[in-house]
Amino acid sequence: MELKRTPLYETHVRLGGRIVEFGGFEMPVQYPTGVIKEHMAVRETCGLFDVSHMGEVLMEGPDAVKNLNHLLTNDYTEMEDGQARYSPMCNEQGGTVDDLIVYRVKEEHYFIVVNASNREKDVAWIQAHVSGNVTMKDVSDSWGQIALQGPKAEEILLRLTAPENIPEKSYHALWRRDVGGICCIVSRTGYTGSDGFELYVPAEQTEALWNLLMEAGQIDGLIPCGLGARDTLRLEASMPLYGHELSDTISPLTAGLGYFVKMDKPDFIGKAALEAAGKPSQRRVGLKAVGRGIPREHQDVYADGKRIGQTTSGTHCPYIGYPAAMAILDREYAQVGTRVEVDVRGRRVEAEVVKMPFYKK
Amino acid sequence: MHFPEELKYTKTHEWVRFTDEGTAYIGITDYAQDQLGDLVFVNLPAEGDDLTAGESFADVESVKAVSDVNSPVTGTVKEVNEDLAEAPEKMNETPYEAWFVVAEGITDQVELMDAKAYEAFVESEG
Numbered sequence: 001m002e003l004k005r006t007p008l009y010e011t012h013v014r015l016g017g018r019i020v021e022f023g024g025f026e027m028p029v030q031y032p033t034g035v036i037k038e039h040m041a042v043r044e045t046c047g048l049f050d051v052s053h054m055g056e057v058l059m060e061g062p063d064a065v066k067n068l069n070h071l072l073t074n075d076y077t078e079m080e081d082g083q084a085r086y087s088p089m090c091n092e093q094g095g096t097v098d099d100l101i102v103y104r105v106k107e108e109h110y111f112i113v114v115n116a117s118n119r120e121k122d123v124a125w126i127q128a129h130v131s132g133n134v135t136m137k138d139v140s141d142s143w144g145q146i147a148l149q150g151p152k153a154e155e156i157l158l159r160l161t162a163p164e165n166i167p168e169k170s171y172h173a174l175w176r177r178d179v180g181g182i183c184c185i186v187s188r189t190g191y192t193g194s195d196g197f198e199l200y201v202p203a204e205q206t207e208a209l210w211n212l213l214m215e216a217g218q219i220d221g222l223i224p225c226g227l228g229a230r231d232t233l234r235l236e237a238s239m240p241l242y243g244h245e246l247s248d249t250i251s252p253l254t255a256g257l258g259y260f261v262k263m264d265k266p267d268f269i270g271k272a273a274l275e276a277a278g279k280p281s282q283r284r285v286g287l288k289a290v291g292r293g294i295p296r297e298h299q300d301v302y303a304d305g306k307r308i309g310q311t312t313s314g315t316h317c318p319y320i321g322y323p324a325a326m327a328i329l330d331r332e333y334a335q336v337g338t339r340v341e342v343d344v345r346g347r348r349v350e351a352e353v354v355k356m357p358f359y360k361k
Numbered sequence: 362m363h364f365p366e367e368l369k370y371t372k373t374h375e376w377v378r379f380t381d382e383g384t385a386y387i388g389i390t391d392y393a394q395d396q397l398g399d400l401v402f403v404n405l406p407a408e409g410d411d412l413t414a415g416e417s418f419a420d421v422e423s424v425k426a427v428s429d430v431n432s433p434v435t436g437t438v439k440e441v442n443e444d445l446a447e448a449p450e451k452m453n454e455t456p457y458e459a460w461f462v463v464a465e466g467i468t469d470q471v472e473l474m475d476a477k478a479y480e481a482f483v484e485s486e487g
Contacts, residue, residue, distance in 0.1 A: 034453075035424040036399040228398070228425050292446075294402050294422050316401040316424055323402075345420075345427070347404075 006052035007144045007206040015224055023116030025053040028226040038229035039236075039318040042192050043359075046150030046217055047225035051191075051198065052206060055119035055140040057112040063132030064108050071129055072102070073252055073261040073268055079104040084171045084189055087260055088252035089122070090270025094277060096246040096255070098122050101189065103173055111185075115242050129269060144206025148213055149196030149225075149233075151361075156217040157197060161186070170195070180212040191230060193237025193359050235324065236317040238286055238357035244297060244312040245284055245326055251277070254328060256284040256356075282309060283334045286358055287325040287342065291350035295325040295342040302348070303340045308333045311342060317358060324358045325351070362391050362483070365457055369433070370479035371471055373415075376457060377433040385434055385467060386460040389421065389452060392483045398423040400452045403445050405461060410438045412464050414471045419461050421452065430461065435469035438462045 003026045012019065017028030028050070030038065041047040059067065068076040074087035083104050089097045098118040103111040114122045123138050130136060148157060157166060157179070165177035165186055173187035185200035201209045214222060231241070240246050245255050252261050253274060263271065289295055295314035300307050314325030325342065333340060338353040368376040374393035378386040394400065402422040412418050417429035418438075440463040445451060451459040474482060 029425070030398055034399045036401075039424075232424055292402075293404070294427075296427065316422070318424070 004053075006050055007203045008050040008052060008210055011207055011210055012050065012224075017224070017226060020227070022227055023053050025116060027053060028224075030226040030228045031224050033223055035226070035228040035232060036318045038223060038225035039232050041221065041223050042150045042194050042196075042225060042229065042233055043319045044151065045221045046148065046152040046156055046196075047192075047229065048210070048213055048217065048222055049147040049149065049225050049230055050145075050210070051147050051230075052144040052203070053116035054145055055114040055116060055122070055138065056143045056200070057114060057123060057126070058137045058139055059110045059112060059126075059130075059134060060108055060136075061132075061134035062108055063134040064110050066132060067130045067134050068102060068110060069265060070268055071126060072100075073270065075262040075265055076102060076104075076110075080172075081106050082167070082173045082175065084173055084187060088246065088255075088257055089125070090252065090268070090274070091248060092269060092273060093249075094251045094253075094270045094273035095248045096242070096250060096252055097125050097248070099240065099242055099246055099252075099257075103187070105175060118242060142203055144201045144203045144209075146199045146201065146206065146210055146213065147190055147192075147196060148199065148217075149190045149192045150194050152217070152220040152222070153194075153196040156213065156220060156222060157186075159216040160212055166197075179209065180216075182209050182212070184209065191239060192233040193239070193357060194233070194361055231313075232315055232317060235313050235315055235326070236320055236357070236359040238326065240284075241313060245328075250328065251280060254280040254282055254284065279331075281331055282328050283331055284312070285327055285329050285334050285353045286356035287311070287314070287327050287340065287351040288354045288358070289323040289325070289342070289349055289351045291348075293342075293344045293347060293349035294323040295344055295349060295351060300343045301327050301329055301340050301351075302343065303333050303338070308340065314342075320358050326356075329353075362395065363457075364391065364476040364480050366476045368457065369473040369475065370482075371431065371433045371473060372482065373431045375431060375433050377470075377473065383465065383467065384439055385436070385464045387433060387462055387464060388460045389430060389456060390479070391456045394453045394456045397421065397428055398425060400449045403449050403452070403461070405441050405443070405446060406438050408438050408441055412436050412438060412462075414469045421449070431471075432464070433471050433473060434464050434467045436464040436467040439465040
């Protein structure tokens with residue numbers, strides 16, 4: 001498969017970004033500053049990410065809400081214009097096709113943001129399951145997306161736009177706002193656990209917006225951040241990543257996302273299977289390594305001399321300062337305080353089940 | 362990037378410094394630390410462990426990944442740099458001072474390059 005590039009590819013190369021394949025794109029995993037400094041910038045000042053690889057899909061028509069409520073586990077009935085709502089999207093077996101964010105642009109108009117690696121799968125899935133008076137369109141190639149994340153994000157953005165163009169509440173967005181002369185969607189969302197914004201920008205103006213933001217943030221120490229820091233930040237904030245904490249065979253209930261699964265809705269794809277399965281026998285937990293070593297993804301977890309599950313992600317988390325992992329474990333071992341062992345390449349590393357998220361702002 | 366003249370280098374990016382006492386200090390190169398990124402953990406062998414030329418004797422972990430460190434020589438571990446476990450960032454900051462182990466009883470070694478040859482090798486890899 002030919003790898004795609006975002007509108008910022010040349011910028012990443014110019015900034016010394018180390019380019020890797022991710023979700024079918026050539027993306028920077030880190031810049032010369034390194035993952036730790038990039039991670040700390042987002043916790044303490046601010047970092048700038050290219051997330052243009054994410055997919056965007058429009059769903060429009062009188063039956064849009066009805067279809068969203070059928071396709072997704074969350075409830076989209078009551079929403080304000082500009083509001084964003086996260087949801088898993090289940091298959092008939094209760095596994096997860098993807099997790100995504102839906103914005104209500106205005107009545108009958110919705111903007112859906114999906115994972116880069118699942119874009120084609122999602123579009124095909126949605127197309128196969130929509131009905132009634134609704135249209136959908138994959139607009140991913142027309143949009144760039146830049147994430148400005150960190151405690152200084154609002155201050156930096158205010159140098160380029162008026163206060164009324166900045167959403168006050170998180171999970172809210174404002175459409176068609178002027179940021180440094182560029183027309184953007186300004187969304188108070190992110191995948192880092194820190195305050196911040198995601199700016200959706202026409203593809204051809206992405207580079208100009210990136211440069212404006214870098215300049216506006218220079219005085220606060222704004223630095224570009226790659227996918228490496230994006231991953232350590234989301235893990236520290238205990239946010240699921242599709243392909244790790246969620247998959248075609250991992251249900252959102254097992255992943256601990258019950259809050260986003262509205263079982264009292266009349267129906268949605270996967271509801272019958274989730275109901276039939278009852279309380280999941282396994283569930284996602286946070287693990288703090290107490291022994292020497294760093295648990296990584298897909299390592300077996302043991303307790304009482306038997307295998308009780310597997311890690312789904314793990315790394316050294318720079319801000320909290322210890323190695324942390326997420327794992328899917330048998331329910332009886334999911335209580336906070338439980339001691340377990342992770343098989344780290346043949347060596348048992350002791351870990352403790354701790355409350356998630358590891359980091360909360 | 363810096364490759365001191367007094368060291369020898371492996372194709373798997375370790376450096377080795379042979380001493381007059383017949384021992385050898387072993388670490389990872391500037392190129393290796395740069396490629397690996399911020400190092401946050403090192404798993405070291407114990408004193409007295411056997412080393413086999415070309416085989417893994419330690420591993421280092423960056424935020425993102427785990428990498429094996431191969432021994433340039435066959436011998437035994439005379440001394441372990443325990444300070445490295447406490448301060449793995451030293452491998453990034455001063456890779457040629459951040460030795461992992463001192464080897465003794467050396468009976469074999471992998472093919473080694475001098476600084477010039479290693480620099481050319483790194484360029485051909487990059």
